Amino acid sequence: MQDTVNNALWLAAKQAAYSVAPAPYTAPRGREVVVRTRAVAINAFDRHLQTIGSLACPWLTYPMVVGHDLAGDVVEVGEAVTRFRPGDRVLGLAAGVDKGRNRAAEGAFQHYVVLLEHMMTPLPAELSYTQASVLPLGLSTAACALFQDDFLALAPPRLQRQLRGETVIVWGGSTSVGANAIQLAAAAGYDVLTTCSPANFEFVRALGARQAFDYRSASVVADLVGALRQSRCAGAVAIGPGAASACLDLVAAAGGARTVAVVTPPATFDGIPAGRGRLRKLLPILLDNATGLLKLTWRARRRGVATPFVWGTSLIHNRVGPLIFQDYLPEALARGAFKPAPPCQVAGHGLEAIPGTMAMHAAGVSAAKLVVTL
Template sequence: MPSNTAAYLLGPKLPLEVRPAPYHSPEDDEIVIKNGAIAINPADPIVQSTGAEMFQLKYPDVVGEDVAGEVCEIGSNVTRFKTGDRVFGMGLWMGKPGYKGAAFQAYTVLKETMAAPIPASMSYESAAVFPLGMCSSGGGLFGKEYLALDYPSLTPKPNGKTLLVYSGSSSLGSNAIQLAVAAGYEVITTASPKNFDLCKKLGASQVFDYNSSTIAEDLIAAFKGKVSAGAIAIGSMFAEGNGASAAEVCLRVAKESEGAKFVAMAMQFPEEKIPEGVIAKWIMEDVHSSGVGKMLFEFLPEALAQNKYKVAPEPLVVGKGLENLQAGIDAVMKGVSAKKIVVTM
């Protein structure tokens, strides 16, 4: 049995500490991967600073979501993978004691349905950028309790509807644009001007500067004459109220546009501020149980293989080894623009 190590959270606000950790063998529907790259998400510094209660941590605990690496063991019912395959996937750790699905360790256990093969030409650090960004935006876009959009396809047919993706250069936003376009929707998005070209390359038809004082009016004008599919409000963990302006603008646009008056929110938002006639819901889709995760992990490798999906945000490697995960968390805390912070192993 391989010897495992993990970067432990020992208490709220304490830096990660690398220590020996138990190695977990897979259950019937699981695989174990030896991590080659681990990506960091805004959730990770939030978990580190807010800790136990909100995220059901049991110190010492191990967290992290995004991994890419080599399959080293498979469960008895696994048919999609064999040992030696290069895969990426989303670790399920939240509220699951035993942290076997956490990313911040040398070996991570993944559900077979929450992983996908990596195209031969793609590096582990590129593949590690997708899982949480894709699954969180996918939950908001395709979850039946959320925007319930049509599923993505390799041969999309325009369906005449337009989606607002607020924060198109973010990890969630880059995935939301690509997934919605692959599902046949027109996408209007927001970003800083330096990322307009990127958003267009990802498939957005129009991009607006969210720093403009007229952003709401600009978007309302852009939706005139269109049928809205709703909005996904992403924003930033650094914006006041964790993306309050993203939420407020999306709610205004949804209220004043024809079509779906639904905003999938990547943040909590006060109920009393939601305008009448609009539904807004914090994205909490359990993509593993609902099947949205399985759909996404089946779609993405095909789309990547056919060059119909781009690596976005691009990885920014900040170091090698579990010891550098704390530097990765610190880099996310400083804020990134169209980049995913990654540590290689």
């Protein structure tokens, strides 16, 4: 495969403009697999890497290829790979931005990507690349929050649900992370209460939530505390602006497990330009973020609640990655027990279409995942 022509969407330097250019083909080593990308999905974090990548991930080396979500075809496997062979259709989490990987060859936004065998899942015949590409980072982030030891540390998801008689709160259930968290927590045997806009109540119930509440309602925390009277609270996953603070009030009032897995930072990093005017926009947001974190930590300590911040790729390095991508998801997808959600919305074709699709994502999505075919 040495002569294979690869192309990537490059981030040549910190805050550089994206550019499509040739990239080397990197052969897989050990338990690595090279996949020809057929569909990629867009995450907020992918967008933010251009503007605040050097702050959020100071280890990043440039030129860099970003992107986390992909589905495609296996073209070559490392000598220690046992689960895949060339021609297999797969989805996988691209780990290039993770501190332990930090490698352009492992970013999703290119034609030939190096993936880790234990972070890949085969696709059933009826699942398209575009449908499957919505899963990796949303699923990984949800799994980190729900199953890692220092987070909610829930029992694992199973094909045969074993009811636990406990309830998990997923604040922001119509987000990509939330849609995956609802399904995983339900498969692990927990009752799920969630929040979203009323227009998405049916969507989140279809994924397995028992009841949905409008996060904009003035009484939402009190309503959730009321609904929690029926069973012990096993903790909360806080997704979306304002979620961490609301979930802190909620678990403190509910009794039960006193952990809120925080997915969204206090201040949004949207709207920071990559070029001129960056610092003027960035500084107040950094200040808001630091103040918000201090306030959250202080309030949480006083109430005896743990508020660990989720890093959506940390499962690569622990038992949770293989638990999800290797042990649970293949069979769950094959049986239709786990749905790729939110549904994909194909926004364009080709690496050149990715920056424009990121701009569409910045303008806002509701219960949808923007996807580009390659």
